[in-house]
Amino acid sequence: MDVNFGGGILGLVILILDIWAIINIVQSSSSNGAKVLWVLLVLLLPVVGLIIWFFAGPRGRAA
Template identity: 55%
Template sequence: MGIEVGGLLGLIWLIIVIWAIVKVAKSSAGGLAKLLWILVLLFFPLLGLIIWFLLGPKG
């Protein structure tokens, strides 16, 4: 049962990170800011997502 739960949580996590990247790409921020946010989300998924939720675009 542990593998199934881990796989499901990993899939949910992947969907959340992809959603955040899409939100960044659609935001009105400048090109460099978008690139930096996407790189942070890709290279530091947990920390990047937390920082993006706290400091990222609102609304």
């Protein structure tokens, strides 16, 4: 087995979670400015941004 296999799986999981977070951010009822800032945070800091979004990010779906 390749030594980097675990890192590749971890990277894929982080990518999937980041995409899920971005979809939830875009569908939230927050202002467009807040959505842009949250998406940028998740894109620029994939792991840290995801954790911050999970605990403090916008919630709820747009009507």
